Amino acid sequence: MRSITIGESTFSCQPDETVLETLLRENVQIPNGCRQGLCQACQMRSLDNSPPVSAQAGLKDTLQMQNYFLPCICHPEQNMTVALPNQQGASIEAAVIKKQLLTPDIVHLVLEYQSPFNFFAGQFVNLTRADGLTRSYSIANIPQHENILEFHIRRLPNGQFSSWVYDELELGEQLTISEAQGSCHYLPGRAEQPLMLIGTGSGLAPLYGIIADALAQDHSGPIHLYHGSRDLNGLYFIDEMRELAAEFDNFYYTPCLSGEDIESEHVRGRVHDIALSSTESLSGWRIFLCGHPDMVNQTKRMAFMKGASMGDIYADAFHVLQVEK
Ligand SMILES: Cc1cc2nc3c(=O)[nH]c(=O)nc-3n(C[C@H](O)[C@H](O)[C@H](O)COP(=O)(O)OP(=O)(O)OC[C@H]3O[C@@H](n4cnc5c(N)ncnc54)[C@H](O)[C@@H]3O)c2cc1C
Incomplete structure (x- = not known):
């Protein structure tokens, strides 16, 4: 027994x-x-x-x-x-060691922890501040960076947590971090498989980690990143992504803008339309989708219709709490 x-x-x-x-x-x-x-x-x-x-x-x-x-x-x-999945494992404390604007709306937050902490790049954690307010954020770095967790946090107007991070959180302050959760991360083993990653706004955070992980683990198949936003305030790491594409023959980067006033150097249109129309079939592809829930849910269906296996579609929709105003 x-x-x-x-x-x-x-x-x-x-x-x-x-x-x-x-x-x-x-x-x-x-x-x-x-x-x-x-x-x-x-x-x-x-x-x-x-x-x-x-x-x-x-x-x-x-x-x-x-x-x-x-x-x-x-x-x-x-x-x-x-x-159960929602039963929290042990949480740890971490201190803010860097806070910097990536765009007028998105903060790059770096936390340092001392206790042992396991995660895969692309998973998410719940961050809790001293008064108990808690929100989920995706991890943007790979575990090889010792004792550091990086996040890209988009400020929502009047958003309780994100506006607080943006306006008030100071270097040295402590946050509580839950165990890492979610299935949206890279697994080695099918190194030649083509990867398509589609993200909107701060949805680049987990994708950035996943790409870094795949390249660090010698993924040899093509890796296509499509990053979209309505306007330039939602796009960032453009130079870094272009440098990565110059360094790695198998990495391709397409920034997309869906708004009216866009510069000519960016592809115009909705990011998932542009990504999915780039290939005849997604049969055999591994797909990662992160960011706006509408984009994620719609693209999941479209990718499946285009031949991707459901088991090969990894997604994190950035759902926000529906707060009465
Ligand atoms: C698995 C997961 C991973 C996530 N990862 C990330 C991440 O890496 N980066 C990140 O930035 N976010 C991420 N999020 C979203 C994040 O958890 C919070 O929901 C978000 O930051 C808002 O929290 P808040 O406390 O600032 O807003 P809240 O105080 O919770 O307010 C949300 C309110 O804002 C309203 N709202 C929603 N969108 C807008 C808008 N565009 N303009 C005005 N009002 C709006 C909503 O209706 C709601 O009433 C993730 C969510 C999930 C579930």
Whole structure:
């Protein structure tokens, strides 16, 4: 008999039981639906041992690597400590060591931490300030940069957290950082696969990290970045991206502007239209989509219709809380 630990409690899993059946029998509230490994509503994460491979069927490769599994089809092979995706792991403290404008609206924030912290470039964390206000932001750097996390934060007019970062947050101040979350990151293994990355505004943050990671891991297939914004206030790192394209033969960069008054050097149009019309088929491509939720959700569908496999589409929509005004 195997034991299942969740939070402070440990339960025995009977030989013929799944992890989900054990937890439900013990009145632990776990969202669930089909109980056949199809709907993925009960998705959990093993915090210690690797889950059985059969219990990860159908999950994205990036989630499998992080030990996510489906408890409804999991007959444990060893004792497991598990958590729901929204159960926070250990958080750490970090201090602001750099704050600089990338555009009139977007701040480059660099935090330094001292405790051990694991992440993949492109994942996101929840940042919490001293009074408890918390928002999600994507990590823009690769783990090789020791003890540093970089963020690109766009100021929303009257946005509580982003305006505070922009106007008030000072060097040396501490923020609390949750464990890194999300499946939108690079995985080595299919080095020749073409990559297409599409982002709007500060959606470049995770894509920047993913590109740096792919290049650092010798990705040899073409890497196409399309960065879009309505106007120039949303585009940044233009010179850096052009320098990267000059340095790496397999990296291509297309900045796009969708507004009326644009300079001739930029491609005009909506970033996802331009990106998707650049190729006949997306069959065999790996796609990364980050930024405005409308763009992300629409492009996910369009990329699938154009031949990309759903398993090869990685996305983070920058949803904002809907605040009554
Ligand atoms: C997984 C994930 C990753 C994210 N990563 C990033 C990131 O890397 N960089 C980043 O900048 N953001 C990112 N975000 C968004 C971020 O979490 C916050 O939602 C955002 O910064 C706004 O927070 P706020 O407290 O400033 O605004 P809030 O105080 O929460 O206010 C939001 C309000 O602003 C309104 N609003 C929305 N858009 C506009 C607009 N254009 N103009 C005026 N009002 C508007 C909304 O209706 C809502 O009422 C991410 C979100 C998610 C879910």
